[in-house]
Amino acid sequence: MEHAAHNPDEEQFIVRNLKEIIQILTDLSKRHEMLKVSFNHDVCLTNIISVDVKNHSVYLDIGLDDAFNSRLLASHQVVFSKDNGIRIKWTSTNISLATLKDGKAIKIALPQTLMRLQRREFFRLATPIVNPVPCLIPVSDEANPVDRTLELTLVDVSLGGIGVISADPLDSRLVIGASFNQCKISFP
Structure with a gap:
């Protein structure tokens, strides 16, 4: 089971509703938001290509460096985060390579939880x-x-x-x- 990497203080910001998680990830995809990918001691940027609700999968853009991609695919825990504006963060443990009609992509399971932290208390x-x-x-x-x-x-x-x-x-x-x-x- 995958869990969002979060501090105990962030517990109130954990999203567990699958429909809400799908909506958040779909919005990130539509807005082409950049996500930071952190694993071991490596960091890179990517964005969500699509959310496949039927197969409970998320597809992300893959990097050009094959050696880096190999380290990413071999990693046991990867943290995806968006730190600007509304903070969003989740952890994935099952990362694989997928071939889509437009080329290769990173495939992860739809997260069961994610942290969504809006710093302001009210909608702006x-x-x-x-x-x-x-x-x-x-x-x-x-x-x-x-x-x-x-x-x-x-x-x-x-x-x-x-x-x-x-x-x-x-x-x-x-x-x-x-x-x-x-x-x-x-x-x-």
């Missing part, structure tokens, strides 16, 4: 890039009693807060945990 909605959404933050302090307004560009929004882009240098009042009143965001 991205805002338009072409027509950026302004975020106006009124600021004042004892050294400068004249009220000013910082105009930042909204990147994303969630129930837990917003993400903004600020010009360099960053205003000294924009620090982690800061709270502002009477801000204005004009959604289109």
Whole structure:
């Protein structure tokens, strides 16, 4: 049986529902997400070519280096991970070579569990890039009693807060945990 390589603190992020695992892997395939492959002391990058639900298999792109591929296929435990954005990680113990219509591929069994860690507690909605959404933050302090307004560009929004882009240098009042009143965001 294959288990996701994870820390005890990550137990709450382990996905065990087969349909959800298939959906996660299919999404990775559709978005051509790069995965880090770690085994023994080797590391490489690959991506998912397809998820074969009927045969409970996952096909991944194979490298060009035959010696490296031989070490990968001989490995007893391989960790697949995506570390940027939402972290996804699982371990496979049965790796083989498959021949698909487009060429050779790495074949692994559909993982029974995987770790999916979204660092933020709330879903984040991205805002338009072409027509950026302004975020106006009124600021004042004892050294400068004249009220000013910082105009930042909204990147994303969630129930837990917003993400903004600020010009360099960053205003000294924009620090982690800061709270502002009477801000204005004009959604289109």
